[in-house]
Amino acid sequence: MKTVALPSGEKVPAFGLGTWNMGDDRAIRAEELATLRLGLDSGATLIDTAEMYGDGRSEELVGEAIAGRRDEVFLVTKVYPHNASRKGIPAACERSLKRLKTDRIDLYLLHWRGNVPFAETVEAFAALQKAGKIRHYGVSNLDLSDMKEWWKAGGQACAVNQLLYNLTRRGIEFDLQPWLRERKVPVMAYSPIEQARLLREPRLVKFAKSRGITPSQAALAWLLRKEGVIVIPKTSRRERLKENLAALEVEGLEELDRLFPPPAGAQPLDML
């Protein structure tokens, strides 16, 4: 498995497992659990969830999937901005730990910017780290100006910024990604196939066909060949996970940069 180094030097898989909307439907629960376990068996041992997803149902599903193999997993979850306060963070963390059935979170992220001052969130994250409840902390959906503010508020220990990034959402390449790269902070690319909408994009469909690969493989491989980028596609189906994992073997995608050009100027951050 390709790896990406966090600023601490610790290496994590470049291909992780997204889990938004998982754990909501009893009828497909067995397949969802099998899919997450297949991911672990295949070396995709980073799992991304959040307290927000299904009001904790995604975290519960993940807890069940990793039972008995916690040490193999790099577990990422996120705190709601309205819980990101001195008192709110430790309480939210305990609830997540309980649902995940573990004693520690590997990476705890601020889900997006809210009203709690960054310095307070950073302080609360650092306290959890000191207590051994979380191993690393980071952010999500922070644009360049927010990121600079986060840094000034003491957040230099930021392990990643999780951002919307795919072939049709390249805005971060203009200024945010270079700024993060200078500080060795990886980008964790969410919605890397644009919640499946990208798979119907005519330019991508045509390109993938010409290469004998699927649109999903082309979109994921394009992200995976970039330095310092972790992808976290979500699928509830083993067959699709196998298809997506095969993106790790795909090379020679220069044409995609012509078909989906990079930004010519600064753009406000896209979010889903």
Ligand SMILES: NC(=O)c1ccc[n+]([C@@H]2O[C@H](COP(=O)([O-])OP(=O)(O)OC[C@H]3O[C@@H](n4cnc5c(N)ncnc54)[C@H](OP(=O)(O)O)[C@@H]3O)[C@@H](O)[C@H]2O)c1
């Ligand atoms: N920080 C944030 O604000 C934020 C926001 C959004 C997402 N995220 C994280 O990033 C993860 C990924 O993003 P996402 O779930 O929004 O979107 P995504 O990974 O781009 O797309 C997921 C969708 O694509 C389908 N899919 C996956 N592989 C496929 C394939 N090979 N062929 C056809 N369809 C396929 C899935 O359906 P099936 O499951 O039925 O296969 C699902 O509907 C999330 O699950 C979550 O962990 C974070």
